Structure formats: structure tokens, C-alpha cells
Amino acid sequence: MKTLKDLFEHQLKDLFSAESQLIDALPKVANKASDSKLKKAFENHLEETKEQKKRLQEICDELEISPKGETCKAMKGLISETESFIEEAGNNEIMDAGLIAEAQRIEHYEIAGYGTAVRYAKELGYDNIASKLQKTLDEEYDANGKLNKLAENKLNKKAVS
Numbered sequence: 001m002k003t004l005k006d007l008f009e010h011q012l013k014d015l016f017s018a019e020s021q022l023i024d025a026l027p028k029v030a031n032k033a034s035d036s037k038l039k040k041a042f043e044n045h046l047e048e049t050k051e052q053k054k055r056l057q058e059i060c061d062e063l064e065i066s067p068k069g070e071t072c073k074a075m076k077g078l079i080s081e082t083e084s085f086i087e088e089a090g091n092n093e094i095m096d097a098g099l100i101a102e103a104q105r106i107e108h109y110e111i112a113g114y115g116t117a118v119r120y121a122k123e124l125g126y127d128n129i130a131s132k133l134q135k136t137l138d139e140e141y142d143a144n145g146k147l148n149k150l151a152e153n154k155l156n157k158k159a160v161s
């Protein structure tokens with residue numbers, strides 16, 4: 001990689017891999033959630049994630065590159081950590097609180113990735129692409145915010161007792 005454009009394309013592929021892995025992993029996470037609002041939040045975010053992957057495909061089409069060819073190792077690690085946690089959770093309350101903790105790590109990782117991608121797109125003069133990426137970035141913030149509210153309102157307290 002020699003130019004910001006090369007680096008930008010690398011970031012897009014990394015995000016595409018991350019979203020693809022999440023589409024495979026989120027159904028299991030939703031399935032393990034007991035609280036109905038938490039389950040719904042995961043299911044909603046799965047649908048959003050499918051759209052986010054499509055957006056990346058559209059962006060790569062526009063740039064005439066393939067979105068494939070990278071594995072996001074960080075997302076692989078985050079998902080593997082989530083799977084290990086699922087094996088260790090001893091009851092429903094701990095499961096829900098821990099799923100939120102794992103999912104928030106994932107959302108923060110995506111927020112970092114899309115924040116960078118939006119900035120690169122702007123610097124490269126791709127305004128249309130920047131606004132597409134911004135839309136996803138907003139959804140990732142929103143998903144994280146919803147998880148925050150669920151944790152604060154109820155699920156962490158339930159897990160205390």
C-alpha cells in the first residue's frame with residue numbers, strides 16, 4: 001500500500017469481512033439472549049448489519065474493486081471471545097449482561113473502523129461514499145447506545161442478585 005486510496009480500500013475490505021462475520025454470528029447471540037428487548041435489539045441489528053454489508057458492496061462496486069480478500073482478525077477474535085463467554089455463562093442474567101459487554105466491544109470496534117473510513121472518504125473527495133459510510137457509522141453508534149440503555153435500566157441490576 002502506497003497511497004491513502006490503497007489504505008482506504010484496505011479498510012473497506014476489512015469492514016466487509018467484519019460485517020460478514022457478524023452476519024454469521026449475530027443469530028446465535030440473539031438466540032442466547034433471554035430478555036425480550038435485548039433479543040429484539042440483536043435481531044434488529046442483524047438486519048441493519050445485512051444492509052451495512054450491502055452498502056460496502058455498493059461502495060466497492062463504485063470504486064471498481066472487490067470487497068473480498070481480507071479477513072478481519074480483530075472481529076474474528078471478538079466473536080471467538082463472545083463464543084467462549086457463552087460457554088461460561090452460568091445463568092440467564094449473567095448471559096444477558098455478558099452478551100451486552102461483548103456486543104459493545106464489537107460496536108466500538110466498528111465505530112472506530114467506520115469513523116476512519118468516513119474521514120478517508122472525505123479526504124479523497126468521495127462525498128457520496130462518505131455519506132453512505134456515515135449512515136452506517138450512525139447505526140453503529142445507535143446500536144451501542146441501545147445496549148447501554150438496556151444495561152443501565154435493568155440487565156446489570158438483575159445480574160447482581
Ligand code: ZN
Nearest residue numbers: 010014070071
Ligand atoms: Zn488488515
Ligand code: FE
Nearest residue numbers: 019049052110
Ligand atoms: Fe456493522
Ligand code: FE
Nearest residue numbers: 014072073074
Ligand atoms: Fe479489522
Ligand code: FE
Nearest residue numbers: 107110140143
Ligand atoms: Fe454493529
